[in-house]
Amino acid sequence: MNRIILLLGVCLMIGASPAGAAEAGIWRSDTAHGYERYWTENRDGARFAIWCPPSHDIKAALIGIDINGRLPAPDTVVRVELNRKLIKFRVGHDGYIHNTCASCPDNLTYFWHQMRSAPRVMVLFDDKRYAGFSLRGIQKATPHSVCASQLSRNTR
Template structure:
């Protein structure tokens, strides 16, 4: 009973915080509590989400990926495969791919541009969980300018 009530409150907060939403192809965008969220869900319910918050200096820009209902194992690496190119990205202690270091920031910028240009995408976790995602609509829904990364927000003159 308590979990249902908490879930209803959370859904209410998220819905009340949504200022706008758009869908193009298999990709969506929306505003929630100051964050811009770009996401896609595949046919089996796996999620690939980009969270962007222009002012948050910590966990304001990150990738949140769920395969089989779970995020990747913390402190491992995932493989992001786009058009046969494999990128290995570090997973932080919360199970997200963040942009808080210089290398992470550069990787995020590159991933952003590849999402707009590639034709296919898949994710493979350290424990071999795997999911494919459509990029149909990604180029149109993701703006040309990349979300500012956490590292860029902390180091504006670098």
């Protein structure tokens, strides 16, 4: 009887965890630390997130990709395949992709619109870590324009 209660308790804890509660492969949006976050998690536990700042300034947006529990190495290149196109992003000193270079906002805008029309995205780090993510539900989770305010998202 104690084993059954223990097993039931473990199942309930797993089901209540954020990873267990969120269906793998579905895109979500929420707010964390003042940033609007658009994110998904695949079945292997890899995460892909776009962080839009409270100012909605695309130059301050970040992309965070976690594969095998780690972000990419600083100052490397992340290769992303989307709609049979290869898009490269330079990783910052902290493992996040920043949009501070002159062409970065245009690159993120192009990437954002490609994501909204593609079925999946594939990511390759320089150290050969690789993950694929479904883009199911991304149109509902993200505004039409990159880092658009909540107000503009509700009026589209």
